[in-house]
Amino acid sequence: MSTQDQDQQSNSTHFGYQTVDKSEKESKVAGVFHSVAAQYDVMNDLMSFGIHRLWKRFTIDASGVRPGNKVLDLAGGTGDLTAKFSQLVGREGKVILADINSSMLNVGRDKLRDKGLVQNIEYVQANAQYLPFEDNTFDIVTIAFGLRNVTDKDMALRSIYRVLKPGGRLLILEFSKPEHELINKAYDFYSFNILPKIGELVAKDGDSYQYLAESIRMHPDQDTLKGMMDNAGFEQSSYKNLTGGVVALHKGYKF
Amino acid sequence: MPQQALCAAIELLVNQALSLNLSGKSDLDKLEQKTLILYLQEIGFPLSFTIAAQKVLVNTLTEDADCTINTSINTLLLLKKEQQLTELIKQDKLDIIGDIKVAQQFAHIAETLNIDWQSELAKHIGDIPTYKLSQAGKSLGDKFKFAAQQIQADASEWLVHEKRLVVTKSQLTHFNQQVTEIERQVEQLIRKTEQLLKNKILPNDNAIKDSCE
Numbered sequence: 001m002s003t004q005d006q007d008q009q010s011n012s013t014h015f016g017y018q019t020v021d022k023s024e025k026e027s028k029v030a031g032v033f034h035s036v037a038a039q040y041d042v043m044n045d046l047m048s049f050g051i052h053r054l055w056k057r058f059t060i061d062a063s064g065v066r067p068g069n070k071v072l073d074l075a076g077g078t079g080d081l082t083a084k085f086s087q088l089v090g091r092e093g094k095v096i097l098a099d100i101n102s103s104m105l106n107v108g109r110d111k112l113r114d115k116g117l118v119q120n121i122e123y124v125q126a127n128a129q130y131l132p133f134e135d136n137t138f139d140i141v142t143i144a145f146g147l148r149n150v151t152d153k154d155m156a157l158r159s160i161y162r163v164l165k166p167g168g169r170l171l172i173l174e175f176s177k178p179e180h181e182l183i184n185k186a187y188d189f190y191s192f193n194i195l196p197k198i199g200e201l202v203a204k205d206g207d208s209y210q211y212l213a214e215s216i217r218m219h220p221d222q223d224t225l226k227g228m229m230d231n232a233g234f235e236q237s238s239y240k241n242l243t244g245g246v247v248a249l250h251k252g253y254k255f
Numbered sequence: 256m257p258q259q260a261l262c263a264a265i266e267l268l269v270n271q272a273l274s275l276n277l278s279g280k281s282d283l284d285k286l287e288q289k290t291l292i293l294y295l296q297e298i299g300f301p302l303s304f305t306i307a308a309q310k311v312l313v314n315t316l317t318e319d320a321d322c323t324i325n326t327s328i329n330t331l332l333l334l335k336k337e338q339q340l341t342e343l344i345k346q347d348k349l350d351i352i353g354d355i356k357v358a359q360q361f362a363h364i365a366e367t368l369n370i371d372w373q374s375e376l377a378k379h380i381g382d383i384p385t386y387k388l389s390q391a392g393k394s395l396g397d398k399f400k401f402a403a404q405q406i407q408a409d410a411s412e413w414l415v416h417e418k419r420l421v422v423t424k425s426q427l428t429h430f431n432q433q434v435t436e437i438e439r440q441v442e443q444l445i446r447k448t449e450q451l452l453k454n455k456i457l458p459n460d461n462a463i464k465d466s467c468e
Contacts, residue, residue: 053263054256057259057262057263057314060314060316061258061259061262061314061315064316064318066318066319067288084312087305087310087312088307088314088316091288117308
């Protein structure tokens with residue numbers, strides 16, 4: 001491989017099935033989420049038949065959150081995890097809902113304020129690769145259905161590692177590779193034939209949901225992501241497949 | 256994730272019931288940020304109840320509990336009577352770790368739940384259908400109760416008199432009385448035997464003493 005090819009490869013990344021320049025991906029992903037933000041929660045319920053609520057509950061249960069903890073809900077979107085964490089950390093604790101996308105952050109902030117959750121939540125527009133927090137700040141960092149949209153995942157993992165306190169843990173909830181071939185085929189059919197049509201009907205944006213399906217397929221599988229966590233410095237990394245591996249929860253510690 | 260599904264269902268049910276409670280939510284203030292963990296033998300995983308902002312959060316977290324109860328569903332139902340608490344602990348049917356007052360306050364909220372189901376139902380389907388439905392429900396309940404009693408009576412008849420697989424309460428009492436009577440007679444016999452033996456041995460002892468002298 002020539003030096004020029006290597007340079008080209010290191011400067012490019014995936015946007016769904018397309019290979020794009022790293023500098024382009026952020027704006028393209030931003031476009032997708034600006035477009036779907038208003039209908040995000042409705043679409044989540046429709047697409048997952050409501051199961052995303054159980055996946056998120058599982059994440060909360062696995063987090064070991066305690067009153068007084070400081071939690072970063074990265075790519076927190078419309079704040080489902082933040083809402084639960086906010087109630088569990090209590091007045092002594094704090095939850096920071098961070099998202100790179102202003103539209104998603106606005107929808108999340110409005111939703112949480114409508115629920116009366118205001119006391120211990122802060123909102124930060126932040127890129128996961130360059131987290132604007134001091135070293136050793138958080139007890140828990142979660143990123144649910146967000147990592148696959150990050151341009152440089154390794155850089156994001158290193159950045160998360162930096163802001164975690166020693167003893168802190170990272171939980172990554174993300175679409176993954178189904179364990180059985182039959183589920184995989186059914187899932188593929190659903191993702192590429194039904195999902196974009198639901199997106200077209202409800203959110204009037206089939207392309208964004210086509211991207212969603214493609215980005216899931218391009219995301220690293222369970223073991224690859226675990227390896228990436230190990231490389232970023234996380235210890236005792238492990239994952240648990242949910243719904244037959246359609247989604248996986250990865251967990252790793254900083255000691 | 257059946258655990259999470261169960262937690263979600265319980266959380267929904269509990270909060271819905273609390274929102275309909277005629278006694279209000281004032282008791283929840285005392286329990287703000289308090290956590291009760293329940294280990295039920297039948298389900299095999301913890302159920303954690305935390306009060307936050309006048310809502311009950313249900314999950315499987317086991318961190319920082321104010322009170323932990325280890326028991327079974329049957330024992331939990333017996334806990335309605337507060338005086339049973341000590342007895343159940345003595346019998347090892349109930350294990351409580353932490354602040355018992357927290358458990359009592361949670362139990363108090365459950366006991367004082369006062370929901371006017373009829374007026375809640377009437378809001379959705381109207382007064383007359385609600386009345387008809389509640390009458391039908393009452394009548395159905397009475398019929399079920401009668402049917403259950405009838406089945407129980409018939410089953411007892413069949414087991415005791417036709418098949419003779421079990422005995423009646425009076426037969427059991429009679430048997431117990433007979434056993435007690437036999438016990439009494441045996442004791443009497445033992446005492447008599449001992450007395451006889453004593454009488455028989457003593458003269459012999461005296462005879463030995465006499466011969467020695």
